[in-house]
Amino acid sequence: MHLEADLHTHTIASGHAYSTVKELAEAAEKRGLKMIAITDHGLKMPGGPHEYYFSNLVALPRKIGSVEILRGVEANILDPEGHLDVPDHLLDQLDIVLAGFHTGTGFDNRSEEEYTRAALAALRNPRVHIIVHPGNPEFPLNIEKLVLAAAAEHKALEINNNSFKVSRPGSLPRCQLLARLAQKYRVWVALNSDAHVFTAVGNFARAWQVARSAGIGEDQVLNLTVNRVKEYLGWHRRRPQLTQEEKALTGRTSQPRAVGV
Numbered sequence: 161m162h163l164e165a166d167l168h169t170h171t172i173a174s175g176h177a178y179s180t181v182k183e184l185a186e187a188a189e190k191r192g193l194k195m196i197a198i199t200d201h202g203l204k205m206p207g208g209p210h211e212y213y214f215s216n217l218v219a220l221p222r223k224i225g226s227v228e229i230l231r232g233v234e235a236n237i238l239d240p241e242g243h244l245d246v247p248d249h250l251l252d253q254l255d256i257v258l259a260g261f262h263t264g265t266g267f268d269n270r271s272e273e274e275y276t277r278a279a280l281a282a283l284r285n286p287r288v289h290i291i292v293h294p295g296n297p298e299f300p301l302n303i304e305k306l307v308l309a310a311a312a313e314h315k316a317l318e319i320n321n322n323s324f325k326v327s328r329p330g331s332l333p334r335c336q337l338l339a340r341l342a343q344k345y346r347v348w349v350a351l352n353s354d355a356h357v358f359t360a361v362g363n364f365a366r367a368w369q370v371a372r373s374a375g376i377g378e379d380q381v382l383n384l385t386v387n388r389v390k391e392y393l394g395w396h397r398r399r400p401q402l403t404q405e406e407k408a409l410t411g412r413t414s415q416p417r418a419v420g421v
Contacts, residue, residue, distance in 0.1 A: 165195035165383040166362050168234065168258060168292060168318065168352035174200045175207025177356035184358050185224035191362035195386045197230035197256050204236045204245035204265040214250045228386065232256035234292060236265040240274045242281025244288075251287040256393060258318070259285070260292035261299035272300040280309045286400055289393065290350050290382075293320040295335035296328045303334060307341040310348070314399075316382045316392070317342060321367040322354035332370070339374035348392070350382045 169184050170177035179187075181198055188196045198220065201208040217231040231254050235244040244251070244259060251257050259282045261267065261275065279301055282288050291310070294301055294317055310317050319339060323331035342349050351367040353360050371381065378384050382392055 161368060161378055161381070161384070162192065163351060163362070163364055163368075163381065163383050164193060164386050165197070165389050166193055166353050166355070166364075167197040167230070167232075167256060167290065167350050167383050167389065168199050168320070169196050169355045169361055170200055170234075171198060173209045173213055174356070175205065175209075179355075179358040181220060181229070182224060184355065184361050185227045185229065187358040187361040188227045189225045193227060193362050195228040195230065195383075195389060196361065197232045197258075199232040199234045199256065199258050201262070202233055202235040202245040202265075204238065205262060206264045211247070211250060214246065215253065217254065230255040230389075232258065234258040234260060235288075236260070236262050236267075237278050237282050238265065238267050240270075240277045240281070242278050242283075242285060244282070244285070248287065256290075257288050258290045258292045259288045260294070261296065263298070270299075272302060275299050276302040276305055279306055283309045283313050283315050286396070288315070289396060290316045290318055292318045292352070293323050293328060293331070293354070294318065295320070295323055295331040295338055297330040297334060298328065301334075303337050304341055307338065307345050307347055310342075311345045314348075314395075316348035316350045318350045318352055319367040319370055320352055320354050321364050322356075322360070324366040324370075327354075335370050336374065339370050339376055342380065343375045346380065348382045349376060349380055352383070 235246045351364045355361045
């Protein structure tokens with residue numbers, strides 16, 4: 161399977177990554193990708209960007225070479241209420257918002273109940289599109305509750321290729337469970353590199369192996385095609401308006417599943 165988009169990459173702006181936007185885009189083009197999302201860390205990440213960085217992402221070109229560029233962020237979830245470390249007015253300017261947990265951001269050493277509550281609240285945030293590396297055992301989650309909430313919110317969960325290296329040891333069993341439950345409940349999955357250097361862009365091999373072993377097919381992989389990514393993001397941008405209109409007309413809302421959205 162060839163994926164056209166990598167929706168989780170970092171530049172030197174994150175403070176602990178080592179490539180520029182141009183270097184990431186050039187590497188993506190060489191790997192045959194058609195789209196990457198630049199998703200540097202949120203404001204509470206030690207060494208991370210200032211909010212001016214995100215407000216100025218409008219300066220990024222929409223395309224470098226043949227690769228489309230999404231302007232995004234990997235925001236930090238800060239508390240059990242699911243608050244993020246990037247203000248709403250900045251999130252509203254971005255194409256894609258990832259959310260997850262990280263050490264050093266003031267929300268360490270909590271219970272599974274607290275982390276699960278926080279993740280579910282973040283999923284309900286209409287500005288959030290993907291919950292990232294939810295298999296990290298350092299921030300334990302009730303995986304089934306997370307998957308069911310993602311199904312209810314029509315949101316994607318990430319299987320992070322970088323989690324199977326040195327950054328998040330012990331993630332494999334929880335990622336395998338997530339993949340099995342995502343397949344069962346027909347939830348979108350995003351297979352991402354989480355590249356912190358240009359050589360890692362488009363590296364999804366381990367993530368795809370986990371997904372495939374759980375029975376996840378191409379119809380559930382969000383970033384399989386650029387068109388699928390655009391349709392997903394567009395639907396979520398329109399969702400508040402759609403929800404109000406549909407409730408007024410029918411008393412219910414549509415529920416697109418992870419098949420041909």
